[in-house]
Amino acid sequence: MQYRNHLDTRIHDAQDYMTKHLHTSFTLENMAEYVHMSSRNLTRLFKKTTGITIGAYLEKLRIDKAIHLLADGNKVSYVANQCGLKSTNQLRALLKKHKDVLPVNFTYI
Incomplete structure (x- = not known):
């Protein structure tokens, strides 16, 4: 990594x-x-x-884990929990903030 x-x-x-x-x-x-x-x-x-x-490193870990879990078809609430976030809204905000590193075919939740 x-x-x-x-x-x-x-x-x-x-x-x-x-x-x-x-x-x-x-x-x-x-x-x-x-x-x-x-x-x-x-x-x-x-x-x-x-x-x-x-803090920046922790965000990168969360983004990487979220992308992998979402790509595997996991529910958004599960992904947020596994990434140490308190809500799906936090996950959405994190993904939006880092949209430049997301795969091209990745859609926001």
């Missing part, structure tokens, strides 16, 4: 944590504790190492 072409194992661990817990409600503090860093240091190091913020 994009943004993983670095050698910092702590940032890899943070990226893995986000991927594994995408469907849950986790905080920056949870993730920082998992990788044994302060949230401030994790935020700084993540941006320095990957070139994007934690």
